Amino acid sequence: MTLASLYLHDFRNYAHLELSLTPGVSLFFGKNAQGKTNLLEACYYLSTLTSPRAERDLDLARWGTDRFTLGARLTEPDQTSYIRIDTIVRPALRRRVLIDDRPAKRPELVAHFPCVYFSPDDLYMVKRGSSLRRRFLDSLLSRLDPGYARELSRYEDTVTRRNAILKKAFMSSSWDKTLEGLDQILIDSGSAVLNRRLSLMSTFSGQVSDTYRFISGDECSVSYSSSLGDLSGSREDTARLFREKLASIRAEERNRGVTLVGPHRDDISITFGDKTVRYFGSQGEQRSVALALRLAEARALEERLMRKPVLLLDDVFSELDESRREKVLSLCDFGHQILLTSTDPVPIAGSNVRMYAVGEDTVKPL
Ligand SMILES: Nc1ncnc2c1ncn2[C@@H]1O[C@H](COP(=O)(O)OP(=O)(O)O)[C@@H](O)[C@H]1O
Numbered sequence: 001m002t003l004a005s006l007y008l009h010d011f012r013n014y015a016h017l018e019l020s021l022t023p024g025v026s027l028f029f030g031k032n033a034q035g036k037t038n039l040l041e042a043c044y045y046l047s048t049l050t051s052p053r054a055e056r057d058l059d060l061a062r063w064g065t066d067r068f069t070l071g072a073r074l075t076e077p078d079q080t081s082y083i084r085i086d087t088i089v090r091p092a093l094r095r096r097v098l099i100d101d102r103p104a105k106r107p108e109l110v111a112h113f114p115c116v117y118f119s120p121d122d123l124y125m126v127k128r129g130s131s132l133r134r135r136f137l138d139s140l141l142s143r144l145d146p147g148y149a150r151e152l153s154r155y156e157d158t159v160t161r162r163n164a165i166l167k168k169a170f171m172s173s174s175w176d177k178t179l180e181g182l183d184q185i186l187i188d189s190g191s192a193v194l195n196r197r198l199s200l201m202s203t204f205s206g207q208v209s210d211t212y213r214f215i216s217g218d219e220c221s222v223s224y225s226s227s228l229g230d231l232s233g234s235r236e237d238t239a240r241l242f243r244e245k246l247a248s249i250r251a252e253e254r255n256r257g258v259t260l261v262g263p264h265r266d267d268i269s270i271t272f273g274d275k276t277v278r279y280f281g282s283q284g285e286q287r288s289v290a291l292a293l294r295l296a297e298a299r300a301l302e303e304r305l306m307r308k309p310v311l312l313l314d315d316v317f318s319e320l321d322e323s324r325r326e327k328v329l330s331l332c333d334f335g336h337q338i339l340l341t342s343t344d345p346v347p348i349a350g351s352n353v354r355m356y357a358v359g360e361d362t363v364k365p366l
């Protein structure tokens with residue numbers, strides 16, 4: 001699959017843009033704040049209906065406008081298809097998604113046009129606390145498995161409601177019955193979430209190690225680390241463990257007024273041997289691990305969807321040494337289309353590289 005052309009109307013700083021693209025590497029270069037990231041963001045939105053950075057679609061419509069349109073033409077050896085998304089952002093959010101003129105939902109979009117976005121901020125996924133790692137896992141899982149997002153949101157709503165009740169239960173035992181009911185939903189939905197996360201991790205951790213070895217030649221391991229303890233048993237075992245754990249920390253939860261265990265408190269542990277990368281990895285190593293997570297995301301999507309995701313690599317080259325750059329670029333030899341941004345027109349060897357100058361709210365192929 002090749003993203004053969006891209007169409008933006010009133011998206012971010014682009015009033016109107018039509019751009020032809022070719023397989024291989026497309027390098028978008030230009031000064032800061034010219035709209036390079038905005039282009040990759042448009043591609044990601046065409047794949048997932050979400051922005052990798054904006055919280056709200058409202059921010060995506062060009063200033064002074066209330067709607068935007070994005071389009072893509074995708075080619076395969078034997079067919080061409082079209083995606084078109086119209087989003088009205090004001091007064092209320094309304095969206096129309098068409099694949100080949102037929103209404104489509106998010107899972108069909110992801111399956112039709114998988115994309116992976118890597119940003120320099122992905123470093124924080126490796127370096128900071130657990131919430132960005134959970135978000136990474138949740139975002140990937142909800143693209144691999146449409147039922148996951150539903151289960152996760154049921155779980156998260158339950159945590160919110162349960163926390164509110166825990167705060168009241170501190171003062172009186174009249175909430176015990178309500179809490180019991182919520183515990184049951186927490187355990188059911190939480191075990192479903194855990195089950196899907198663990199099932200992904202059983203293949204994903206190997207994919208991260210492989211991609212890290214590919215980029216850097218070194219070893220790194222990744223595993224799921226649960227606030228519930230050892231989750232090697234069946235789904236029933238997980239549910240039982242969850243119930244026991246809640247019973248053992250009941251007093252503490254009531255004191256603190258928050259749900260202290262469950263998938264919302266879990267983490268992915270990333271290590272070099274017995275060293276935690278978060279604490280002991282150099283900045284360069286941490287960056288490469290972040291990139292490996294993204295490339296493993298691409299592999300996981302490819303295995304499920306049977307399509308090579310387009311790699312949207314934002315400002316990556318400033319961060320990588322020569323040999324790692326070459327590794328990343330070599331991915332187009334394996335069939336990935338790569339869209340790359342940079343503030344400089346970095347010299348890249350190869351016949352399958354096209355350069356585009358980004359500036360003055362437009363993009364010009366060189
Ligand atoms: N909704 C919007 N409408 C118009 N312009 C926008 C909007 N959102 C961001 N911009 C412009 O886009 C610029 C940033 O573009 P970006 O793609 O992040 O730049 P870079 O080329 O550095 O990656 C900002 O300086 C701002 O002027």
Ligand SMILES: [Mg+2]
Pocket residue numbers: 036037038314315
């Ligand atoms: Mg940018």
